Amino acid sequence: MTADPRLNSFADGNALAEALASTVAARLADAVEARGKAVLAVSGGTTPARFFKTLSLKDLPWDKITITLVDERFVPPTSDRSNQKLVTEMLLQNKAAQANFIGLYNEAPNVEEGAKMAAQAIAKLGQPFDAVILGMGGDGHTASFFPGGDRLSDAISPEQPALVLPMHAEGAGEPRLTLTLPVIVNARFVALHIEGAGKRTTLEAALRRGATTDMPIRALLRYEPIELEIFWAP
Numbered sequence: 581m582t583a584d585p586r587l588n589s590f591a592d593g594n595a596l597a598e599a600l601a602s603t604v605a606a607r608l609a610d611a612v613e614a615r616g617k618a619v620l621a622v623s624g625g626t627t628p629a630r631f632f633k634t635l636s637l638k639d640l641p642w643d644k645i646t647i648t649l650v651d652e653r654f655v656p657p658t659s660d661r662s663n664q665k666l667v668t669e670m671l672l673q674n675k676a677a678q679a680n681f682i683g684l685y686n687e688a689p690n691v692e693e694g695a696k697m698a699a700q701a702i703a704k705l706g707q708p709f710d711a712v713i714l715g716m717g718g719d720g721h722t723a724s725f726f727p728g729g730d731r732l733s734d735a736i737s738p739e740q741p742a743l744v745l746p747m748h749a750e751g752a753g754e755p756r757l758t759l760t761l762p763v764i765v766n767a768r769f770v771a772l773h774i775e776g777a778g779k780r781t782t783l784e785a786a787l788r789r790g791a792t793t794d795m796p797i798r799a800l801l802r803y804e805p806i807e808l809e810i811f812w813a814p
C-alpha cells in the first residue's frame with residue numbers, strides 16, 4: 581500500500597461521494613462569493629454517477645455555476661457513450677438543474693474541427709477553473725490522454741497553447757475531445773476520483789517509475805506545482 585499523502589481513502593463509494601461532493605460544493609460556494617461565478621469541469625465514464633447525484637442535491641447558487649467536461653467522446657448527446665448525456669441525466673438535476681452547462685461536443689464535420697469549436701466555447705468560460713474532477717482508466721489514462729493517443733504528447737505538454745485537442749487512440753472507442761494539461765493544472769482545485777481494487781493497483785503502478793506516455797495519469801501525478809487530491813474507495 582502506498583502511503584501517498586495525496587490519497588484520501590473512504591470506506592465505500594457512498595462515503596467518497598459525500599466527501600467529494602462536500603469538498604467541491606465548498607469550492608464552488610467560495611468561488612461564487614469571491615468572484616460572482618464558478619466553473620467546474622467533470623469527467624465522464626461510469627465512476628462519477630454517485631458523486632454527480634450527491635452534488636446535484638447540494639444547496640448552492642447553481643445559476644452562477646457553469647459545468648463543463650474534462651473530455652468527451654465525439655458522439656451526439658443522444659448516444660449512451662456521451663459524457664454530456666451522463667452529466668445531463670445525473671448532475672444537471674435536482675438543485676443543480678439551475679446550473680449552466682457548456683459541453684465539448686458540437687456538430688463539426690470531424691473531430692479536428694470539433695476541437696477548434698470546443699476551444700472557443702471553453703475560452704469564454706475564463707480561467708482558472710474553480711475545480712476539475714478527473715477519472716482514470718485501468719490503462720492509466722486520464723481525461724482523453726490515452727496511451728498511444730495520436731496527440732498525447734501535445735495534450736500533456738505544459739506549454740500546449742490549445743485549450744482543447746482531438747485524440748484518436750485504440751483504447752478510446754471513438755475519437756475524443758479533451759481539455760489539455762495546462763487547462764487542467766491551472767485550476768484552483770484538481771481531484772482524481774477512482775474506485776475499486778483494480779484502479780488502486782493502476783494507481784500504485786502509476787506512482788512507480790516509468791514513462792508518462794505509458795501511463796498518462798503520471799503527467800498529473802508528477803506535475804509538482806499542483807497537489808492532486810486523490811479520492812479512492814474500494
Ligand SMILES: O=C(O)[C@H](O)[C@@H](O)[C@H](O)[C@H](O)COP(=O)(O)O
Nearest residue numbers: 623624625626627715716717723
Ligand atoms: O470519457 C471518459 O471516458 C473519461 O472522462 C475518462 O477519462 C474516464 O474518467 C476514465 O475512462 C474512467 O472511466 P470509468 O469511470 O468508466 O472507469
